[in-house]
Amino acid sequence: MSKALVSYLLSLADNTLILGHRNSEWCGHGPILEQDIAITNMALDGIGQARNFYQYAAQLMGNHTTEDSLAYLRDVTEFTNCLLVELPNGDWAQTVLRHFLFSTFQYYVYQQLQNSSDPQLAAIAEKGFKEITYHVRWSSEWVIRLGDGTEESKDRILQALDTVWGYTGELFQPADFDLKAQQEGWGADLLLVKRNWDEKIKAVFEEATIPMPATTWMHAGGKQGKHTEHLGFILAEMQFLQRAYPNSEW
Amino acid sequence: MDSINLPVTLSELSDPLHIKVREILATVSDPEIPVLSVIDLGIIRDISISQENESNGSEITLQITPTYTGCPAIDTIKISIRMALLEAGFKKINIIEVLSPAWTTDWITEKGRENLKAYGIAPPQYQQSVCSPDSFQKEEAIQCPLCNSYHTRLVSQFGSTACKALYQCNDCKEPFDYFKCH
Ligand SMILES: [Zn+2]
Numbered sequence: 001m002s003k004a005l006v007s008y009l010l011s012l013a014d015n016t017l018i019l020g021h022r023n024s025e026w027c028g029h030g031p032i033l034e035q036d037i038a039i040t041n042m043a044l045d046g047i048g049q050a051r052n053f054y055q056y057a058a059q060l061m062g063n064h065t066t067e068d069s070l071a072y073l074r075d076v077t078e079f080t081n082c083l084l085v086e087l088p089n090g091d092w093a094q095t096v097l098r099h100f101l102f103s104t105f106q107y108y109v110y111q112q113l114q115n116s117s118d119p120q121l122a123a124i125a126e127k128g129f130k131e132i133t134y135h136v137r138w139s140s141e142w143v144i145r146l147g148d149g150t151e152e153s154k155d156r157i158l159q160a161l162d163t164v165w166g167y168t169g170e171l172f173q174p175a176d177f178d179l180k181a182q183q184e185g186w187g188a189d190l191l192l193v194k195r196n197w198d199e200k201i202k203a204v205f206e207e208a209t210i211p212m213p214a215t216t217w218m219h220a221g222g223k224q225g226k227h228t229e230h231l232g233f234i235l236a237e238m239q240f241l242q243r244a245y246p247n248s249e250w
Numbered sequence: 251m252d253s254i255n256l257p258v259t260l261s262e263l264s265d266p267l268h269i270k271v272r273e274i275l276a277t278v279s280d281p282e283i284p285v286l287s288v289i290d291l292g293i294i295r296d297i298s299i300s301q302e303n304e305s306n307g308s309e310i311t312l313q314i315t316p317t318y319t320g321c322p323a324i325d326t327i328k329i330s331i332r333m334a335l336l337e338a339g340f341k342k343i344n345i346i347e348v349l350s351p352a353w354t355t356d357w358i359t360e361k362g363r364e365n366l367k368a369y370g371i372a373p374p375q376y377q378q379s380v381c382s383p384d385s386f387q388k389e390e391a392i393q394c395p396l397c398n399s400y401h402t403r404l405v406s407q408f409g410s411t412a413c414k415a416l417y418q419c420n421d422c423k424e425p426f427d428y429f430k431c432h
Contacts, residue, residue, distance in 0.1 A: 034405055034408075037406065037410070041408040042408070045320045049319050049320070051320075052319055052349065120349075123348075123350030124349055126351070127316075127319050128319060130352060131318060134407060137384065137407070140385040
């Protein structure tokens with residue numbers, strides 16, 4: 001049981017770590033100071049949530065595993081995050097749209113996990129849920145602002161949608177660890193998450209005057225460790241210090 | 251005792267050792283908001299002291315909860331607490347991090363709120379409504395900590411640290427931090 005729980009925890013952790021890392025790339029590059037600070041704050045939330053999941057997984061794994069060894073010493077094929085979170089940031093429109101699509105997913109996942117039969121997972125979700133609430137609010141406002149904004153902002157959000165939409169299907173395709181987690185009562189029911197997610201996305205897109213994309217073929221593979229070429233570059237940067245100077249601390 | 255945020259029993263109130271530990275904790279502050287002690291911030295969830303024989307001293311076990319999951323201050327706070335207790339002569343100190351129930355700004359003490367305001371940070375509202383993900387919500391009326399006007403506006407939901415939002419006063423024009431509801 002604990003091995004299955006570990007796989008599930010690692011997938012939750014990898015998703016929020018990689019998205020946190022992506023969002024942190026905006027630090028010092030945001031369109032205006034306040035939004036630079038906002039996206040960096042959200043990056044910090046993401047990395048903080050990842051730490052909680054990794055710490056719990058490490059505790060279950062034992063054998064000198066630590067949150068750091070999980071984040072810094074696993075290779076591409078061992079990461080089980082969805083492809084959506086590893087995509088490059090693109091422009092501001094693509095970043096806020098991706099953040100909206102993913103944090104809405106997280107919102108409904110964490111909402112269910114608060115009732116997980118695993119008390120530690122429930123506690124982590126309870127904490128993360130409060131934070132993600134702000135993320136959904138912030139990112140949906142941006143999607144509406146850009147969608148229902150100027151000709152250029154509309155154009156950019158539609159282009160962004162074209163780029164990222166094909167990666168949303170994977171969020172709801174249950175991997176083995178998702179199915180096991182749901183069976184055991186500690187994981188989220190992805191069908192229910194999907195229903196809530198669809199409703200929220202539709203409402204916000206409507207307000208943003210963005211047409212719902214016709215469902216197309218969806219990319220997948222991240223949950224099975226088959227990633228886009230982008231993840232390798234992220235890990236190369238993120239893991240460099242621990243690989244070059246093992247066990248270094250500061 | 252001003253901290254309804256940290257439940258205390260009658261026997262603890264009459265225990266000089268317990269009171270001493272509380273007094274020490276009241277001197278440890280949040281590195282990012284130095285006017286708030288860890289007691290005022292409401293992150294100490296439990297203090298238990300096991301009395302042992304004279305030569306061994308007593309063992310102190312504290313439960314501490316983080317404000318935000320990504321808050322980098324928590325590690326510094328844990329070290330400061332340990333240092334303060336060591337300096338006071340306690341030798342066996344356990345600090346356990348607990349996540350549930352999740353920290354809320356409702357646990358900030360009255361004294362903490364006053365200190366925040368005097369420091370120029372608008373204290374959190376007592377939670378009237380649960381934070382919801384709905385976009386473009388009606389903004390809460392936040393009082394300017396400088397001129398006390400309620401005629402203020404939200405500049406950004408995210409401020410200089412995870413726990414703050416950025417506001418500006420429409421009357422005195424000063425920008426200020428608001429310790430946002432959580
Ligand atoms: Zn004012």
